[in-house]
Amino acid sequence: MGYQALYRVWRPQSFIDVVGQGHVTKTLQNALVQQKISHAYLFSGPRGTGKTSAAKILAKAVNCEKGPAAEPCNECPSCTGITDGSIPDVIEIDAASNNGVEEIRDIRDKVKYAPNAVKFKVYIVDEVHMLSIGAFNALLKTLEEPPRHVIFILATTEPHKIPLTIISRCQRFDFKRIGSKEIVGRMKQITLETDVPCSDQAMNIIARAAEGGMRDALSLLDQAISFSEGEVTEEDALTVTGAVSQAFLTKIAQAIHEQDVGKALDLLERLLSLGKDPSRFLEDMIFYFRDMLLYKTAPGLSEALERVWIDEDFKNLADALPPEGLYSMIESFNNTQQEIKWTNHPRVFIEVALVKLCHKASASPGEGYYQELLQKITSLENQVQELKEKGISISAEAKTASQPKPQRTAKKQFKAPxxxxxxxxxxxxxxxxxxxxxxxxxxxxxxxxxxxxxxxxxxxxxxxxxxxxxxxxxxxxxxxxxxxxxxxxxxxxxxxxxxxxxxxxxxxxxxxxxxxxxxxxxxxxxxxxxxxxxxxxxxxxxxxxxxxxxxxxxxxxxx
Incomplete structure (x- = not known):
């Protein structure tokens, strides 16, 4: 094949290239410099966060001819051979397809032989949680006391499925989801070096859709580049990721604020006709109102906003909506997101949620309501004062009864299925x-x-x-x-x-x-x-x- 995917071409070759996992790379680099290499490691974390890449970099670092050093040189025959897979002493195993006892017994029998081309024989076992119980038992003793020339690196996305006896024999490193800003920074570097124009908004949309996975982000970027005609625009990113534009979300929020049920349902109809995922739409609405709540209550935390850009329409709508209304919208959309998991008609639940929110917006007291209430109270106080001056008494009970009592909101009770x-x-x-x-x-x-x-x-x-x-x-x-x-x-x-x-x-x-x-x-x-x-x-x-x-x-x- 003449073409390779971006995530394969731009796979990290040094610890400095591993994005968002500083707590892992720093520990491994210090261990390399101090020559405190363990015999077994467990790399766990979500998909596309750099587990297998870090394992191959560690294999190069321990076998580099210019080591021990914090980074592999990527120039010596050992480093280049491990990178292109030509050195047989670094063995990558897919546990999903080699999960039986016989495959692990074969490793156990061959592990005692010394490496041929490098100093350490490294076994990288990917998706190790897929091994059977018998295979784990066959691996136990070898994993605990392997020969001095062998290093095991286990990678998994589901560490809770691994027996505790295996985990206790390894140094565990938990890879975290990569932040959107770090993903955007990496994509900017790639687009600059490949001369592919891409707008900042498009990269932000792709980074948020990746949900913390660098590989997913680069795959989406690769797809957006193929879909676009020259420059990757915001519309290209929205089409590829299935996300909803901020302008569309703002229109729906304005329709709810204006109590326009017809407009809100029409916008939903247009959205679903474009093939957008209902669950993804609800998620975008939740984060949209979440960011608006943060913008209103903590303006200094603008860096914490995840899904929105602060434009004029967003500012005007944020000034018009009270925090209590935002609480209600977030709760309503979150409940709807839970409900559509158990139905074949998610559209109905979303329509009901929009109608309820429009009615709540019409029933909720706004600033004008409070001003009118204050005027009535002032008028009543003036009348009471006039009656007192005329010698007519008024009971405190009647005065208290004239004031509206605050309504108590009933606490929502959990309903069992x-x-x-x-x-x-x-x-x-x-x-x-x-x-x-x-x-x-x-x-x-x-x-x-x-x-x-x-x-x-x-x-x-x-x-x-x-x-x-x-x-x-x-x-x-x-x-x-x-x-x-x-x-x-x-x-x-x-x-x-x-x-x-x-x-x-x-x-x-x-x-x-x-x-x-x-x-x-x-x-x-x-x-x-x-x-x-x-x-x-x-x-x-x-x-x-x-x-x-x-x-x-x-x-x-x-x-």
Whole structure:
């Protein structure tokens, strides 16, 4: 192939080229200078953040003929050979396709042989979490005490799937998502050296769409260059990434502020007709109002704005919208984003959200409302003063009653998914529940080891109350704990992986507050009894009293 993708051409060849991972590169450089090279490393982090690139740079640095040095020279035969892959002593393994015991045993047998061309034999195992349990066990002893001439570098995007016995034998480095400014800086360098004109707004759009991954950003830039005709413009970047322009978001925000339901729905129709992703649109709206809130409440933090440029339209709209309205918009769009995950008609939910926001905007008191209220209060005070001068008394109660009382906003309560719980109860068995309860304590310990202590605290007063072959119900004592646990996608994913590890199969978790669980369970039992024609509608009073005392779980009725 004559053409190579940008992310392959511009792959970092030195630690200084690795963007956004200074905490990792500095530690590795100091270890190289002080000759404190470990026998095993674990590089973990999101995709496209430089894990494999850093592993190859480290392999070059330890084998460089001009070392030990903080950077490989990239000129000696060792460095050039590792770069082009011609040196057999640096072995890259894809664990996704070589995840069996036999492949790891082959490594274990060959690791004792000395390297041929360089000082150290380096094994780079990518996506190591894909190895089977048997393969991990085969790797344990070799990873802990390899020969002096061998270095293992394991790379993964899901470190929670790696056994703790493997992690404890490695020096772990966590790669973080790269900031938008650092990604833009790297893209500017590339476009300048390749003589490709690209606007700053287009690069900002691409950087935000990459979500912290340099490889994703360069792939999108490569795609935008192919799509554009000469210069990469803002419209080209929006088309390639599927994002929504700020001007379009401002029009929708203005329609909400002006309480124009028709205009808001028309704009949504135009947006979806262009093939934009509804979930991406909601995300853009959330960040748009988030940036507007920061601009209003903390003008000095302009560098923290992620999705907007401060133009005249944005300034005017920010001055017109009160902070309370921004809170409501962010909350409404966030709830809609959660709801469309469980539906095949996301457009309906977005339309409902826009209509509600327009009605809220019309009902919310603005500055004119408060001015009118102050005028009425002043007028009433003048009338009271006139009555006092005439000798007519007025009670304090009547005076207080004339003033409007502040309305209390009801706190939104977490609503448990009744339909899902009823499905689980229909298929629930005691064996499945005992299996979950038997491993519950071990699951909490594994969550603590994965540095999720705050999430474990939510489960202190929670317990499994029903389980089927593919899901289980957890009862929470407090509504807020249930809501925080179920809305934390990282916690739910980690708990699902731990359940699969301990029980042997993956179960979906459904949370329910204690007070709602009692009602749901009673309704389910009554429904089941109504469906059975031979079941007596009236329960024996002695059995009913026993049920109140000990509960259904401990009650056993025998004829």
């Amino acid at each position: 009744v339909g899902k719980i009823n499905v689980i109860l229909k298929e629930a068995t005691k064996q499945d529940l005992h299996a979950v309860k038997g491993q519950w304590g071990q699951m909490l310990e594994l969550l603590v080891k994965q540095q999720m202590k705050s999430s474990v605290a939510l489960l202190n007063d929670a317990e499994p109350v029903a389980a089927s072959s593919d899901a289980f119900v957890v009862k929470f004592k407090y509504d807020i704990h249930c809501q925080m646990a179920m809305e934390n996608s990282r916690f739910v994913e980690a708990l699902g992986s731990i359940i699969q590890q301990t029980i042997g199969k993956r179960l979906a978790m459904v949370g329910v507050p204690e007070d709602q669980w009692v009602k749901i369970r009673e309704d389910f039992l009554s429904l089941q009894s109504n469906d059975m024609p031979d079941t007596k509608q009236e329960e024996d009073p002695f059995i009913a009293e026993a049920r109140k005392l000990v509960g259904d779980e401990l009650l056993e009725i025998k004829d």
